[in-house]
Amino acid sequence: MSRVGSTVMAFVLLSLGISGVVRGDGLIIIHNPPTRVPGHFTFAPLEVTYHNVNISIDNGVAVTAVDQEFYNPNAQNLEGTYIFPLPEGATIDKFSMDVDGKMTDAELLSADRARAVYEEIVRKQRDPALLEYAGRGAFKVRIFPIAPNSHKHIKLKYTQLIKSDGGVSEYLYPLNTEKFSARPLNRVAVKVDLKTSTPIKNVYCPSHSVEVRRDGAMRAVVGFEDRNVRPDSDFKLIWSQDKDPVGLNVLTWQTGSDDGYFLLMASPGMEVDKKKVQPRDICFVLDTSGSMSGAKLEQAKKALLFCLNNLNSQDRFEVIRFSTEAENLFDGLRSASPENISKAEVFVKDLKAIGGTAIYDALGKAGRLFRNDEREDRSDVRPGAIIFLTDGQPTIGETNEDKIVASVAKRSVPLRIFSFGIGTDVNTHLLDRIADKTNAFTSTCCRKKTWR
Numbered sequence: 001m002s003r004v005g006s007t008v009m010a011f012v013l014l015s016l017g018i019s020g021v022v023r024g025d026g027l028i029i030i031h032n033p034p035t036r037v038p039g040h041f042t043f044a045p046l047e048v049t050y051h052n053v054n055i056s057i058d059n060g061v062a063v064t065a066v067d068q069e070f071y072n073p074n075a076q077n078l079e080g081t082y083i084f085p086l087p088e089g090a091t092i093d094k095f096s097m098d099v100d101g102k103m104t105d106a107e108l109l110s111a112d113r114a115r116a117v118y119e120e121i122v123r124k125q126r127d128p129a130l131l132e133y134a135g136r137g138a139f140k141v142r143i144f145p146i147a148p149n150s151h152k153h154i155k156l157k158y159t160q161l162i163k164s165d166g167g168v169s170e171y172l173y174p175l176n177t178e179k180f181s182a183r184p185l186n187r188v189a190v191k192v193d194l195k196t197s198t199p200i201k202n203v204y205c206p207s208h209s210v211e212v213r214r215d216g217a218m219r220a221v222v223g224f225e226d227r228n229v230r231p232d233s234d235f236k237l238i239w240s241q242d243k244d245p246v247g248l249n250v251l252t253w254q255t256g257s258d259d260g261y262f263l264l265m266a267s268p269g270m271e272v273d274k275k276k277v278q279p280r281d282i283c284f285v286l287d288t289s290g291s292m293s294g295a296k297l298e299q300a301k302k303a304l305l306f307c308l309n310n311l312n313s314q315d316r317f318e319v320i321r322f323s324t325e326a327e328n329l330f331d332g333l334r335s336a337s338p339e340n341i342s343k344a345e346v347f348v349k350d351l352k353a354i355g356g357t358a359i360y361d362a363l364g365k366a367g368r369l370f371r372n373d374e375r376e377d378r379s380d381v382r383p384g385a386i387i388f389l390t391d392g393q394p395t396i397g398e399t400n401e402d403k404i405v406a407s408v409a410k411r412s413v414p415l416r417i418f419s420f421g422i423g424t425d426v427n428t429h430l431l432d433r434i435a436d437k438t439n440a441f442t443s444t445c446c447r448k449k450t451w452r
Contacts, residue, residue: 196219323354391423
């Protein structure tokens with residue numbers, strides 16, 4: 001039977017009396033599903049194949065664009081109601097649905113006219129969508145037909161104002177009805193583009209594991225993605241704004257007479273006056289042993305060149321390359337002048353991978369840079385750090401890991417060693433112990449194996 005590509009919808013003020021499932025994300029409820037045959041089910045619930053959400057928040061105005069696709073695994077047409085919970089005060093900007101393979105926007109009609117058109121189209125087997133407010137904070141769309149063994153693509157966009165309390169703002173996206181999908185979602189993705197006119201200090205997502213990228217003081221991009229999951233909690237994002245150099249915000253919560261909870265958020269700004277940046281002393285220690293040959297050494301050299309080009313002019317630095325033995329570029333810490341940076345770049349680019357791995361000697365040589373009279377006799381000693389790039393497997397000199405760790409832990413001058421493991425055969429056990437003993441951290445690229 002042919003279908004005419006027609007979509008109609010109307011805003012109707014009414015109360016549905018629907019249960020708590022309405023409080024989650026978009027959900028299709030099927031009307032009068034086929035009856036059960038003894039021993040067999042002739043009806044399977046709809047599946048959500050993917051769910052993408054893009055949120056743009058600009059100075060307290062949030063525009064949320066939702067892109068969902070449902071799949072009907074049954075062999076017959078179905079009729080259903082798409083329900084979506086709207087935040088209080090939100091307004092719908094646009095609703096569109098796949099009709100005969102084409103995304104068709106809604107046509108807004110009066111309630112009575114919309115219902116009449118809907119009933120007429122259903123009788124003629126055409127494809128409508130009737131949009132209705134479903135009581136406070138929700139709307140519904142009646143959809144027919146949902147074709148057998150086919151997908152139904154739905155898009156909607158709505159705008160809301162974000163309230164701020166004491167410099168703290170919160171955005172909530174309802175995501176928890178996807179657990180009612182017949183199967184796990186193939187993909188769910190949420191992206192938030194946050195822009196403000198006051199510096200953003202904290203960005204925190206208590207509900208999901210997200211990536212936060214900062215672009216200056218007044219913009220942040222937050223991303224979440226997962227596959228083959230049944231989301232069972234709403235997506236919540238909290239951020240704070242403050243003109244002070246360090247932002248401090250407290251959120252409290254208490255129910256009844258029992259003790260409550262609080263969340264303290266403290267964060268410096270993204271932009272700092274360069275005159276207030278404390279000068280640092282940094283020694284870069286690069287493994288050029290034979291085990292680093294090929295892509296590993298090239299990757300390490302790129303990372304080191306990046307670090308060199310991001311030193312501040314008041315910093316001092318040294319570069320030590322090591323294999324069978326350790327070799328300094330300079331005779332000690334040197335200022336991060338353009339001339340010294342250029343000399344270090346040439347030194348690093350010419351390095352080749354050959355020989356054994358003398359980790360004990362290399363870290364010892366680096367540590368002695370921070371124990372000379374020039375540093376120890378000054379009251380304004382700069383913070384010092386070693387950036388250690390290696391695959392972490394000692395083969396020359398002292399190879400006992402306990403003794404290597406002990407040597408870096410007993411220094412008279414506090415010194416943090418930040419280890420960056422390169423390759424798929426990184427000795428993470430040793431690098432993690434070194435970082436732990438010096439109050440630093442370890443980062444690895446392509447970690448697969450731990451030596452013990």
